[in-house]
Amino acid sequence: MNINARIPVGVLGASGYVGQELMGLLVRHPGASVVFATAESAAGEVLEGHTLLKTDDAPLQRAEVVFSCLPHGVSGRYVRAARAAGRRTVDLSADFRLSDEAVYGLTEVARPRVAGAELVANPGCYPTAALLALIPLAQRGLIDTSREVIIDAASGVTGAGRSLKREYLFGEVAEDYRAYAAGNTHRHLPEVRATLAREGGFSGDLIFTPHLLPVKRGILETIHVPLAQPLDQAGAEGIFDAAYQGEPCIQITRGRLPSLRDVVYRNRVALGVVPVANVQRPRLTVVAAIDNLVKGAAGQAVQNMNVMLGIPETTGLVC
Amino acid sequence: MNINARIPVGVLGASGYVGQELMGLLVRHPGASVVFATAESAAGEVLEGHTLLKTDDAPLQRAEVVFSCLPHGVSGRYVRAARAAGRRTVDLSADFRLSDEAVYGLTEVARPRVAGAELVANPGCYPTAALLALIPLAQRGLIDTSREVIIDAASGVTGAGRSLKREYLFGEVAEDYRAYAAGNTHRHLPEVRATLAREGGFSGDLIFTPHLLPVKRGILETIHVPLAQPLDQAGAEGIFDAAYQGEPCIQITRGRLPSLRDVVYRNRVALGVVPVANVQRPRLTVVAAIDNLVKGAAGQAVQNMNVMLGIPETTGLVC
Amino acid sequence: MNINARIPVGVLGASGYVGQELMGLLVRHPGASVVFATAESAAGEVLEGHTLLKTDDAPLQRAEVVFSCLPHGVSGRYVRAARAAGRRTVDLSADFRLSDEAVYGLTEVARPRVAGAELVANPGCYPTAALLALIPLAQRGLIDTSREVIIDAASGVTGAGRSLKREYLFGEVAEDYRAYAAGNTHRHLPEVRATLAREGGFSGDLIFTPHLLPVKRGILETIHVPLAQPLDQAGAEGIFDAAYQGEPCIQITRGRLPSLRDVVYRNRVALGVVPVANVQRPRLTVVAAIDNLVKGAAGQAVQNMNVMLGIPETTGLVC
């Protein structure tokens, strides 16, 4: 890369946890140059050497690629403005994830479409882990759709953003653990369902239950998959090895299950499997781990930008 | 209670996390008086005012009730010695939990048998929560045994005891989260299965996956129950209300799910339910929370002692 | 105590961390009966079996002793109303700590005055630990006032209350540690100074620097005392032993320094000392630990109530 040819990029909504992470990645990215960053209440503050502008004052025309880390429901309007200004855009909100207007940017699955995309909807954190775990099995018809796929997921608190709610105070979260949005009411479920249907032809029942972990970052999903046919350890690992051969951001933890330590501060999904013993009908437990702020948000956004720009996919990332 | 009539009790293996918790409860129990406490490497140290003896030197005959917090595999021998000395005994290890020699001391379910027991096998921490969640549903035939009951459980590190292993160092556990003994290989599974069969007539498939939480104490189990017939929120809560009416140590969290904060430092199981939406066949998610050191170990042991002695069941306990 | 003779007590401002802790202590106190509890935004919620009233609706006349856990600046008005209604009052706010209207309720130092008090100003958390560490040395003239006493204190986040500020979010506090109110600007400093002058005749320089710890509860203060004459380990411990002989809520940790684990969930100050080696002029390091919510607030308030009522001082408390 020629340092004189850094691509100008802009970040809308840079002051939240995802925005801060993205700024950190972009200011150290050898092929990008941050030309603006915006915020609302934090406008005027300095982040990674950039004074935050009001989002309404963003000079969209100065950037070649615009990232939006604005909240769901707010992001859409600004993303449309960036598109109207002719900017290629990566939206980290949920606003376009179920829309035909955008390419759903699960990089490993949608790489060719991302390469040509004008608008990428960056996947949600929980869906990124769940989908990379389930798509290989669904594509091969290995999931018994007469029984439920059960996803128990746990996330660090930065997954909830920096919003000021009592339930996210240290005094409430430390030494605690709890489920939330149980009973299949979390807004990420339709995103998982739709993508699993589109990419894997899967239409069975899913039960998704997120939990809040007393850690800063990281997601671990324990996924119980009903199998259409038995798989042993080597067979199950072989499927993931084959599906993800050569993928720089996917690690198959052979012979053990991944933990948050395998993935935090990295743009990586770690996947491990174990067949379930002592049951009458075959089940496979798949554990998927990511850093919610990196592969689950800002890192995957940079990975997608790299693909869009045709530069090496892991530029500026630790995988 | 007459303070002059405190029952003499002894504790074998008092220096681990469970032993320390039990000592704390017993020295403040208005109906008990600790007459000895033992340890191995910590012998000679002072705990709650008692100098720890070597376990082999325990004056078993001085106690009316003997508790054993010795490790699995070691406890059995000493428990048999206490029984041979004619002492009523509560064994907190796993050594008698699957044996006909002992009454399985899940207090709320086995109260009359505990009252007359000479030897009580105190239940494991994970099984206590799982069984109190599942038995009411199993007894009423509400579980569809053609699909799996899936139990995803998470425990604080004191559940692993004070054993000196690298994986339990602060530098390894903090900011981490992981599954262990996945694939139905945890030693608590047979205890859950056997008790659920005996008390609830249940013989379907169970998948039990424990996880290690970066907290000191507390267990939360998210239990996905396949239902033989649909249940709405009120109907599901009604079943637990009816099953546990008047139980001082069981809390049904109506309209919300419990978290660790509901139970830590208390001899309590908190249970909450939510029916699963957006699935074709009915499922109920039950969440059970306990303090692994209290209702999951030392507290339930005291509760059982109270039942054995015929004194009010919650004496010396905060429920 | 006759259970029929429980003293009726009321709690103003019961929904914060201190208020919740106090309610937990009072509902389990064998000599007290909670007759009302109040809150503002949490009015209508149920806490320890009591529906929280609006503070303006508190039936002050129904209680014999009124506790106020209201915020500084707000508490004074309600405390005066309770006094006007003839109720004995314990104010946990700072509003009367520097006032002649109240007895400063550092129990071990002011016991006879507390016994006869109509209004007790319960000490601040940091001052409780600092004063119990310094008063015995000051009273004996052992502090060299030509050099500074330096107090570095660290508190868990419940010391800041449940106020909704970004700086207290889990995502900000976890894995962090920082000083605040440095440079002698903390509002507890005048309380320490005034009490140390009054009780110990000390008028030298103090430097007090609090820090925010990523724990829920507990305060540890490392206090560097310039000595007027050298003291060895035994001599220093002897001074504290003599000063606090027979005190049920003070623990001298002989030969080691205390940590938070010695004190959390207990109404106890733990004190340890170590002479400083390798310096030309003598210094003693004193470490004091308390639970900020118990001996630093709610527990000491109950201890003071017990003294006021003439019942055993540790009734309802774990020391």
Add this chain to the structure above:
Amino acid sequence: MNINARIPVGVLGASGYVGQELMGLLVRHPGASVVFATAESAAGEVLEGHTLLKTDDAPLQRAEVVFSCLPHGVSGRYVRAARAAGRRTVDLSADFRLSDEAVYGLTEVARPRVAGAELVANPGCYPTAALLALIPLAQRGLIDTSREVIIDAASGVTGAGRSLKREYLFGEVAEDYRAYAAGNTHRHLPEVRATLAREGGFSGDLIFTPHLLPVKRGILETIHVPLAQPLDQAGAEGIFDAAYQGEPCIQITRGRLPSLRDVVYRNRVALGVVPVANVQRPRLTVVAAIDNLVKGAAGQAVQNMNVMLGIPETTGLVC
């Protein structure tokens, strides 16, 4: 840098926390190529793509620069072997820090000497922060040596290494905080003293008290400096600004004090100051923060290697 000209480097003792951090930095360093890494009990395991050799089998001659992360007392022997093999060596242990055989590698202070060094003794974590805070003041004669400099330091647990001791178990450290090696008995004190005398001409009294923080990484030192003359905020900041102008790894936090969040995962010292009010003789509080594993160990070792090799000093580092 020419990627074909990567310098071959080797790491002795790569499996501890410092060794792992160093390996992570070196495998991503654009000017270095790891040619061997060693361990003892972890020999045979794979770390960052390198199979760990036994330390006695290290092919020292293959590396141009050898790093030793071996334990104190063990390292010296292997460092001498590397020197005997003619390798330039950076020793991260304490074995040569007080020795004339090595250059003491506090980079910002000793840059020219490091550039020409054959053997660099990488500073301890606590001393790095303390010395960078105190040397500018000592060099200008601003410290009143008739009163003590008091350093209260707090470190995350990785500072203690991965040694298997009960006191470092999660169940002991979480929710706890304690002083250790109090009374001026910590082995880092002579290192601070000797360097402060050599570089700053300081020979007054120092009191150094470390504490164990329940965090994974990071050191914060609150340093109370007796001033020979008063300094206001701007004056104090001006001294540090002047001393460290242009230094890429030192941040002066103007108008606020630093916290761990300013420095973790970065090769940076953050320094902030506040004059002490309400005292009769002038004091300045200086707060210094570093990541014990980065600027306090592995990062500073890489910084020193960069200086030794004459490549840009922050190559491969995030400052």
